[in-house]
Amino acid sequence: VDLHGSGSNPITMNILSPWYDYIKERIFTIVEENGIEYLKIDFAMVKSAYVMDVEHSGSHDSTAQYKGREEFLYLSYMKLMCFFDELGEAFPELIIDCTFELWGDWHIIDYALIKHADVDWISNFGAAPPQGSRDVRRLSWHHGLVVPSSCMMIGNQQMDAENHEFSFISNLGHTPIMLGDPRNLSVEEKAWYLKYYNWYRKMDEKFEVSKYYQTSDVFPEPKASNWDGFARFNGEKQGGMLCFFRNGSSEETRKFLIPWLISDREYVVKNVDGELVGEFSGAELLQDGFQVSIDSRHKAEVFSIASTIVINKP
Incomplete structure (x- = not known):
């Protein structure tokens, strides 16, 4: 049938x-x-x-x-x-x-x-x-x-x-x-x-x-005119992937908080080719966020993020 x-x-x-x-x-x-x-x-x-x-x-x-x-x-x-x-x-x-x-x-x-x-x-x-x-x-x-x-x-x-x-x-x-x-x-x-x-x-x-999928209150529901995204981040291993999507938004650059990190750790962000995008403290990504630029509508960027060291406290 x-x-x-x-x-x-x-x-x-x-x-x-x-x-x-x-x-x-x-x-x-x-x-x-x-x-x-x-x-x-x-x-x-x-x-x-x-x-x-x-x-x-x-x-x-x-x-x-x-x-x-x-x-x-x-x-x-x-x-x-x-x-x-x-x-x-x-x-x-x-x-x-x-x-x-x-x-x-x-x-x-x-x-x-x-x-x-x-x-x-x-x-x-x-x-x-x-x-x-x-x-x-x-x-x-x-x-x-x-x-x-x-x-x-x-x-x-x-x-x-x-x-x-x-x-x-x-x-x-x-x-x-x-x-x-x-x-x-x-x-x-x-x-x-x-x-x-x-x-x-x-x-x-x-x-x-x-095993993981996160949006928290950071990534909104995907709509025709906004930005959205998701993370697949292992909190125990402090590493994973970040995906960002520019829909029909007129904005080419956005900042997103990354709330699954530890403030006194240092993190390395790389693109799919393994090229370094930046090194950030956990506190920086928790408080100021990660800036993403996508120059065309209806395009996406994906990155790896991983903790490297614990920042020495004074």
Whole structure:
């Protein structure tokens, strides 16, 4: 059944029916026979994410298993979580992606999902940059305050779109993913992706940045005419990454406080090429902030920041 179609009454399968035994066997077999390492389950087992009317969402039947919609939903989600547990036990190295379509609602992610699955392809934004890039950051900005951002994947920004750099850096706020045909990329564009992705991996290896996501009261919600940003900063290791975005703002330069630092430490800020941007005391960045210049609208800058020494006090 095409859940992306324009039909007014898309049909979904019932996880409490004998169909479950069939689809479970097929998924386990496909993973085992093909050595699958990442499994994205992108169809409905409980209710359709595209049916907003609760009167037509899920099962309202009364059967020997359940009486009405509420019991159906409770038992269905319990069974779905057990399915994830069994899949993870059988294939411990498998990354299980419970998409919003499988969980049954737009933009949905919660602690029950990430307790039993690994990641959630939480939504799709198909608009070209800069709007699509901004949409991605806005969703991450709202959800990342509560849910670990590394558990979120957000589509569908295209790697070969104009100003794709804006989208890729936006995706560094969660588990980064881009769609598109890499054959359409120029040699220079492929080199750009390789450089930035390798830089992100090094940041994660050194500071475990994928475990962190901060905006505090420093970075506002992304909007069409402002600046925004985020940090992925390890407070224990006192290092990580800072991302800044100039949207449609007329200002070419902004200052941002960096509130996750220690005042008596010294910090080194570098760009993606490893070139020194500046050396600052923690107190300076806490009180006066870090100045960023971006000379064009709808562009981004990303930096590494790391503590080097403890400043000697008199």
